[in-house]
Amino acid sequence: MGKEAKLQDESISKVFGTGRDRTAFNGTGFMATNLVGAMSALTRRLDLHYLTLLPWAQVISKRGLLRRHRAWCPKCYQEWHDNHTSVYEPLLWSINTAQVCPYHHQPLQEQCPHCHQQQLTISGDSRTGHCNKCGKWLGNNRQKTVVTSLIKSEAERNRQLNIVNNLGELVAVTPTLNSPPNLQKVSNTISTYILQVLKSSIPAFSRQSGMNKATIGLWCKGKVIPQIDNLLVLTHYLEISLLDLLTTDLLLTDSKNSSLSPKLNVVKQPRKSYNHLYLERKQVLNVVLTAVEDIKLGRERTLSITHTETIANADLIVMDNSPFAEAQMSRRKLLDMEGMPRFWIASPEDIVLQKLLWGRASRSEKQWRDVLGILKLQGDNLDYGYLTQWAERLGLVDILSQALTEAGIL
Numbered sequence: 001m002g003k004e005a006k007l008q009d010e011s012i013s014k015v016f017g018t019g020r021d022r023t024a025f026n027g028t029g030f031m032a033t034n035l036v037g038a039m040s041a042l043t044r045r046l047d048l049h050y051l052t053l054l055p056w057a058q059v060i061s062k063r064g065l066l067r068r069h070r071a072w073c074p075k076c077y078q079e080w081h082d083n084h085t086s087v088y089e090p091l092l093w094s095i096n097t098a099q100v101c102p103y104h105h106q107p108l109q110e111q112c113p114h115c116h117q118q119q120l121t122i123s124g125d126s127r128t129g130h131c132n133k134c135g136k137w138l139g140n141n142r143q144k145t146v147v148t149s150l151i152k153s154e155a156e157r158n159r160q161l162n163i164v165n166n167l168g169e170l171v172a173v174t175p176t177l178n179s180p181p182n183l184q185k186v187s188n189t190i191s192t193y194i195l196q197v198l199k200s201s202i203p204a205f206s207r208q209s210g211m212n213k214a215t216i217g218l219w220c221k222g223k224v225i226p227q228i229d230n231l232l233v234l235t236h237y238l239e240i241s242l243l244d245l246l247t248t249d250l251l252l253t254d255s256k257n258s259s260l261s262p263k264l265n266v267v268k269q270p271r272k273s274y275n276h277l278y279l280e281r282k283q284v285l286n287v288v289l290t291a292v293e294d295i296k297l298g299r300e301r302t303l304s305i306t307h308t309e310t311i312a313n314a315d316l317i318v319m320d321n322s323p324f325a326e327a328q329m330s331r332r333k334l335l336d337m338e339g340m341p342r343f344w345i346a347s348p349e350d351i352v353l354q355k356l357l358w359g360r361a362s363r364s365e366k367q368w369r370d371v372l373g374i375l376k377l378q379g380d381n382l383d384y385g386y387l388t389q390w391a392e393r394l395g396l397v398d399i400l401s402q403a404l405t406e407a408g409i410l
Contacts, residue, residue, distance in 0.1 A: 024062070024066060025052070025121070025122065026051075026052050026053060026066060026091060026094040026121075027052065027053055027054075027062050027065055027066050028052075028053050028054055028056060028057035028060065028062045028065065029057075029062050032049075032052045032053070032054050033054065036048045036049045036051075036052060036054065047175065050174050050175045051091065052091070053065065053091070053095075055174050055177050055180050055181075056170070056174070056180070056181060056246070057180065058180050058181060058182060058183045058225070059180075059181045059182070059183050059186045059225065059226075059246050060225065060226070060227075060228055060231065060246075061224075061225040061226060061227045061228070063227050064096055064227050064228065064229060065095065065096060065227070065228050066094050066095065066096055067094060067095070067096045067110075069110050069118045069119055069120070069121070070089075070093075070110070070118075070119035070120065070121050070132075071093050071094070071098075071108040071109065071110050072089065072093055072108060072109055072129075072138055073093070073101035073103075073104055073106065073108055073109070074109055074113075074138060074139055074140035074141070075101065075103075075104045075106065075139075075140065075141055076090075076101060076103065076104065077129045077137075077138055077139030077140075078139035078140055078141035079141065080129075080139075081129065081139050082141070087128050087129045088128060089128060090171075091171050092164070092167055092168050092171050093108060094121065095167055095228065096228070096229075097163055097167065097228055097229055097232060098163070098164045098167050098168075099160050099163070099164070100157075100160045100161060100164050101164075102161065102164045102165055102168050102365075105157070105161060109138070112131040112133060112134060112136065112138065113138070113140070114131060114134050114136040115131060115133050115134040115136070117131070117133040117134070119131065119132055119133065120132055161365070162236075163232055165364060165365050165366070166232065166235060166241055166242040166243070167242065168364075169241060169242070169243050169364050170242055170243050170246070172361050173243060173247075173361065176361075177247075181246045181247055183222050183225060184222045186222075186226075186245065186246055187219060187220055187221065187222035189245060189248065190216075190219050190220055190234065190238075190245075191220035193238045193240070194216075194220070194238075197238070198237075198238070202216050202217055202220065205237070208237065209233060209234075209237050211230060211233060215230075231245065231246075241366075323393075324353070324390060324393070324394060327350070327390070328346055328347075328350040328354070331346075331347045331349070331350060332344045332345065332346055332347065333345055333346075333347055348374050348378045348381070348382060349382055349383050349386050349387050349390075351370075351374060352371050352374050352375065352382075352387065352400075352403075353387065353390050353391065353394065353396065353400075355367045355368075355370050355371050355374075356371060356391075356394075356396050356399055356400060356403070357394060357396070359371070359399075360396070360399060368403075371403050372403060372406055372407050375403060375404065375407035375409060376407050376408070379409070387400060388400075
């Protein structure tokens with residue numbers, strides 16, 4: 001903390017050009033862009049922008065996105081240290097709305113327990129896992145932790161966990177994006193959900209959610225990029241994940257009214273001619289084929305189709321050419337339900353394996369709950385030999401064993 005450290009600190013300030021405010025180097029603005037550009041030129045790596053939130057710059061506002069001081073989970077630090085794994089600072093910790101650790105369910109800390117000082121996000125004498133003021137270790141694996149006033153109830157705790165799981169899933173899939181999410185598609189998704197899925201209007205949704213009517217209108221028109229806290233409020237009321245809101249190409253099918261319209265209390269429409277119906281179906285088919293092509297080329301993640309009368313929803317995911325995908329297709333089952341056309345579904349074993357894969361990438365608690373539910377429901381009906389075989393080939397042995405234990409099977 002002498003003269004050399006002070007000079008290093010001043011050098012960092014000159015590089016970032018922001019004095020002692022270095023919060024934006026993880027974000028979506030010029031500071032992150034310039035830093036990634038410089039580091040890419042030095043290292044010749046083209047994937048460094050995935051270490052920031054730059055891929056989301058078109059759909060998440062930089063306002064209120066990043067916290068102004070460093071935050072961390074003491075238990076994560078300590079576990080990484082004890083297990084002799086890399087100690088690092090996840091991008092998730094820098095997001096302002098991430099207030100709890102998704103693994104240990106405790107509030108992130110912002111003050112050193114030794115000197116009680118807040119931390120700069122980066123400084124000339126920074127050491128990962130250590131205070132950049134007094135230099136002491138910030139890890140702590142004690143079970144008893146100080147719970148801040150942020151989490152006062154079980155409901156608030158669950159809300160915070162839902163937020164951080166949404167954010168974690170978003171960060172986890174960022175490297176799989178072949179193109180940045182598009183603001184116009186996000187705007188279309190927001191307006192479609194409000195007007196068709198919720199059967200609401202912008203003024204009514206404004207009253208329900210407590211968000212400004214004019215602001216919602218600007219989002220629906222693609223005129224304003226939403227802030228992260230508002231996006232999370234939207235996901236709560238629309239009942240979709242943040243990742244789906246920002247990446248899913250939404251197609252709504254409605255046999256009575258296929259066009260978006262704020263006039264929801266519509267009088268009975270005249271019977272459409274055959275030619276008109278044929279044209280509508282052709283347009284829907286073209287949208288589906290275009291969206292499927294986008295998925296195959298990596299421009300989109302999934303295609304979500306929702307029938308607005310029943311709110312029945314299905315995600316279309318194009319199969320790849322991997323051996324596991326071929327095995328899934330060969331083991332699919334034809335389902336015959338009374339009053340419905342027959343359709344194919346994946347086997348429960350393949351659903352378990354696929355959800356473990358998705359969960360490993362996104363750290364999603366929803367995927368984990370789904371896996372446990374399938375294991376408990378299917379029980380002895382599952383082919384455990386098949387599960388074990390593919391778990392070994394997919395690197396899922398440990399996580400499958402944990403799931404089987406939690407489900408009460410092992």
